[in-house]
Amino acid sequence: MYNKTVLDHFQNPRNLSEMKNFDARGMGASPVCGDVMTLFLKFDGSHIQDATYKTMGCGAAIASGSVLTELLKGKTLEDAQKVTPESVLDALGGLPKIKLHCPDLAIEALQSALRDFSQKHSTPR
Amino acid sequence: MIYFDCNATTPVLPEVLEAMLPYLRDEFGNASSVHQLGQRSRKAIEDARAQVAGFIGAEPSEIVFTSGGTESNNFAIKGALAAKRIPGKRVVSSAIEHSSVRDVLRFLSDTGQIDNVIAPVERNGIVTPEAFRDATTDDTFLVCLMSANNETGAIQPMAAVAESSRKKGALVHCDAVQSGGKLPIDVSALGADTLALSGHKFGAPKGTGVLYVRKGTRLASLIHGGRQERNRRGGTENVAGIVGLGRAAEHAKQALGAEAVRIRQLRDLLEGLLMKQVPSTLINGDREKRVGNTTNVCFEYTDSSAMVMALDLKGIACSNGSACAAGSPDASHVLLAMGLPQDKAHASIRFSLGHMTKEEDIKAAVPLIAETVSRLRKSNPLWAQAAKQ
Numbered sequence: 001m002y003n004k005t006v007l008d009h010f011q012n013p014r015n016l017s018e019m020k021n022f023d024a025r026g027m028g029a030s031p032v033c034g035d036v037m038t039l040f041l042k043f044d045g046s047h048i049q050d051a052t053y054k055t056m057g058c059g060a061a062i063a064s065g066s067v068l069t070e071l072l073k074g075k076t077l078e079d080a081q082k083v084t085p086e087s088v089l090d091a092l093g094g095l096p097k098i099k100l101h102c103p104d105l106a107i108e109a110l111q112s113a114l115r116d117f118s119q120k121h122s123t124p125r
Numbered sequence: 126m127i128y129f130d131c132n133a134t135t136p137v138l139p140e141v142l143e144a145m146l147p148y149l150r151d152e153f154g155n156a157s158s159v160h161q162l163g164q165r166s167r168k169a170i171e172d173a174r175a176q177v178a179g180f181i182g183a184e185p186s187e188i189v190f191t192s193g194g195t196e197s198n199n200f201a202i203k204g205a206l207a208a209k210r211i212p213g214k215r216v217v218s219s220a221i222e223h224s225s226v227r228d229v230l231r232f233l234s235d236t237g238q239i240d241n242v243i244a245p246v247e248r249n250g251i252v253t254p255e256a257f258r259d260a261t262t263d264d265t266f267l268v269c270l271m272s273a274n275n276e277t278g279a280i281q282p283m284a285a286v287a288e289s290s291r292k293k294g295a296l297v298h299c300d301a302v303q304s305g306g307k308l309p310i311d312v313s314a315l316g317a318d319t320l321a322l323s324g325h326k327f328g329a330p331k332g333t334g335v336l337y338v339r340k341g342t343r344l345a346s347l348i349h350g351g352r353q354e355r356n357r358r359g360g361t362e363n364v365a366g367i368v369g370l371g372r373a374a375e376h377a378k379q380a381l382g383a384e385a386v387r388i389r390q391l392r393d394l395l396e397g398l399l400m401k402q403v404p405s406t407l408i409n410g411d412r413e414k415r416v417g418n419t420t421n422v423c424f425e426y427t428d429s430s431a432m433v434m435a436l437d438l439k440g441i442a443c444s445n446g447s448a449c450a451a452g453s454p455d456a457s458h459v460l461l462a463m464g465l466p467q468d469k470a471h472a473s474i475r476f477s478l479g480h481m482t483k484e485e486d487i488k489a490a491v492p493l494i495a496e497t498v499s500r501l502r503k504s505n506p507l508w509a510q511a512a513k514q
Contacts, residue, residue, distance in 0.1 A: 054506040
């Protein structure tokens with residue numbers, strides 16, 4: 001049902017932890033299955049220095065969060081905004097049809113985190 | 126592999142396979158043929174019919190062989206509809222029926238052929254005879270109830286429901302697929318007019334099933350095309366499968382004694398160890414009135430599909446919900462009907478034991494399950510919050 005990449009990210013999820021000194025935090029919730037994901041971002045100037053996540057979700061959700069955090073590290077805010085559910089799906093090498101909504105959950109958490117970051121930094125310093 | 130998914134299917138018993146092999150080799154005759162080869166197949170089928178009849182307290186003439194539980198349920202429902210004499214088109218069923226009953230009723234309802242009234246289930250996973258009695262009117266031509274639920278194992282008050290339904294003139298269909306080989310089945314005591322069994326749930330191969338049809342019951346055929354099965358089901362008989370089913374029924378009848386007690390004790394051991402070693406664990410459904418091999422466990426703050434996948438990778442086969450509904454992101458309709466909230470329903474998995482289960486399996490599985498629950502909870506943002514409170 002799942003390919004080797006997905007199974008690896010499910011069994012050994014990367015960056016699966018809560019971040020203490022995050023610069024931005026975002027939440028996603030899937031209307032399809034009720035899964036939730038929290039994403040934490042740490043910025044170093046204009047670049048994402050670190051990304052971690054936690055999820056209450058199925059194997060595909062765990063794997064989606066794992067590859068997303070890997071994709072985000074080192075990206076600028078602008079590049080992070082260009083990450084889509086398809087980017088996550090590609091990085092996973094595909095998912096079963098019924099799990100195609102899982103990357104959406106990860107991207108919802110990302111967009112929420114990026115909004116959080118923009119709000120915090122929109123006021124003139 | 127540790128196999129805890131016997132409600133999904135069971136392996137073919139060695140003695141069943143042995144009994145079947147001749148009919149897959151030299152004894153290939155068509156049971157409708159006049160020659161000796163054909164007549165030996167006929168005899169094999171009739172011997173199996175007697176074995177199955179003996180298994181459920183029926184007359185051999187009341188046994189119709191089918192391709193499985195799903196066909197039997199379709200047959201009973203659509204056959205009752207096509208043969209009914211009253212204009213009323215109400216069918217009463219429970220909220221926890223298997224998809225092979227639910228989806229048939231939904232189809233007939235969506236196409237305007239029946240009015241389906243669904244009786245609720247209590248928190249313990251059991252319907253009340255009163256709910257059925259209240260829903261059953263003079264317009265009701267059929268009442269459907271499973272004898273035991275596939276997900277929780279909860280045993281339903283079949284005899285009481287059958288009695289009150291028959292008084293109102295309705296036919297009574299019992300989906301006994303999850304009772305076969307787990308509980309003694311006596312069609313007279315249950316009071317059903319039709320009763321479905323599936324062979325692969327008790328050691329016969331897939332593709333074998335039974336519909337018991339009480340003598341005198343008006344039931345139209347589902348499959349037309351030949352005079353087989355007393356004109357009730359056309360098609361050349363699956364001789365080897367039927368022989369296997371007969372042998373499995375014989376075995377199941379014997380295994381209902383000490384073997385059933387052994388399996389129940391192992392199930393109780395599994396539940397006891399899980400409750401002791403895994404915090405925030407709940408058992409769904411009635412602890413007493415249920416089949417002895419099944420437990421439906423809620424590991425709060427886990428996701429059942431992630432659990433099933435992680436346990437599979439550790440060599441334990443179990444399931445969330447029914448195998449027939451697997452792959453759906455929806456929580457179990459059975460658990461939701463019992464009033465479980467979405468999050469608890471999504472966190473529940475089923476372990477169903479069987480003849481191959483040994484005490485070592487339980488002892489080996491529990492730490493692996495505990496470890497998996499703990500790992501999944503660590504990744505859950507809600508668990509950290511819950512643990513703080």
